[in-house]
Amino acid sequence: MSRTEEFQELRPLLFSIAYRILGSASEAEDAVQEAWLRYDAYPGRPASAKAFLSATVSRIAIDVLRSARVRREEYTGRWFPEPLLADPYEDPERSAELADSVSTAALLLLERLSPLERAVFVLREVFGFGFGEVAAAVGRSEAACRQLAVRARRHMAEGQVRFTADRREREELAGRFFHAFREGDVDGLRELLAADVAMVGDSGGRAPLWGRGVFGAAEVARTLAAIGGPFARIGGVVEPREINGQPGAIFRDRDRKIVNTLTFDILDGRIQTIRAVINPDKLRHLGPVADAWAVIREATRTRHPTPPAVP
Structure with missing residues (x-):
């Protein structure tokens, strides 16, 4: 499979990761495009395209979110995530869970987390990455990521209300x-x-x-x-x-x-x-x-x- 084909196959996952970290469809698209440019320029071939690209788009999104935080603090009125009509990442076995994680209520709760906590929570709790993969993606040790995950889950649980309806x-x-x-x-x-x-x-x-x-x-x-x-x-x-x-x-x-x-x-x-x-x-x-x-x-x-x- 060519590098372009690998990227296109993984693009839905990359966008879905970036959108949940950023709460912005336009910024998520930019992060995915930047991940492609870095992947295309990478010498040789990484052992896992998925691991490389997921880590790359996560790091880009973390950096973008850090600067976006300042803009959101100065934002006029309430800040909501950009509307998303369809999550391109499909997993029939987890469709309901994935839909819940991209709801406006969930994305607003994620705003309570630091950029690192948010990225760890998204990668680990939403997409089920192992702590080794999460650590590689955010540039922290596995032990540090476990602590970040604990803090993120606690913050999310403190504010979470289950808006349930079939x-x-x-x-x-x-x-x-x-x-x-x-x-x-x-x-x-x-x-x-x-x-x-x-x-x-x-x-x-x-x-x-x-x-x-x-x-x-x-x-x-x-x-x-x-x-x-x-x-x-x-x-x-x-x-x-x-x-x-x-x-x-x-x-x-x-x-x-x-x-x-x-x-x-x-x-x-x-x-x-x-x-x-x-x-x-x-x-x-x-x-x-x-x-x-x-x-x-x-x-x-x-x-x-x-x-x-x-x-």
Whole structure:
């Protein structure tokens, strides 16, 4: 097998490692491409292409994450991971586990870890690498990696909430939610929401947002209902999709440009958290992006039409 063929075969795994370390699809793609350049320039052939490339992309991602931490601390508003429509790494026996590890809730928990802890956790706990492979990847001893893994598991367990629901239940609930949203059905929305539901968004200060968030079933239902009808009237489309392994949707304007994505956390048959990514920089990898400000202005005019001019 040629070097190029080896790389292409491993590319899904490399992207999946990098994305979980970075929480950014665009940065993960850059890390994978840089790993290829280093592999292509490597003299001779490593004993294991998988070990070499996994270690290389992990080290690159760790370095990128260290610099990204500073930017995230200065980020305007809440920071969410870039939406991922499909994880390219497929393992049928562990599909549910892999989907859980790429959920927005899990990626936000990973933000609590140091870059080294995060890389060790991803390689060991998500992808099942041996401690020898993990040590080679992050440049630490096996003993140090075991300690990093213990700390990472403890930090993750402290904040982890299991948002459990089988696929059929999630799809059924999401279908009811989006139907009620399109209809502007306040009561229909409220019955799907947990009493203490939170609706929060990531605009990076570059798109319209509802302040620091909207909280409580009544307020969230009213806010959503006020958006849904006008959005549909101006030709907006809600495209249900699985995003980061969880139920969600892409919102598109009449030209099918992306306005935002929406994802849910579900527990006990109710939506606990609604997260929107509206920052256009975090949506470009999904396709052409709409002007969200213009969409909101047009939708608002349908609620408050301009009165006819007096002759």
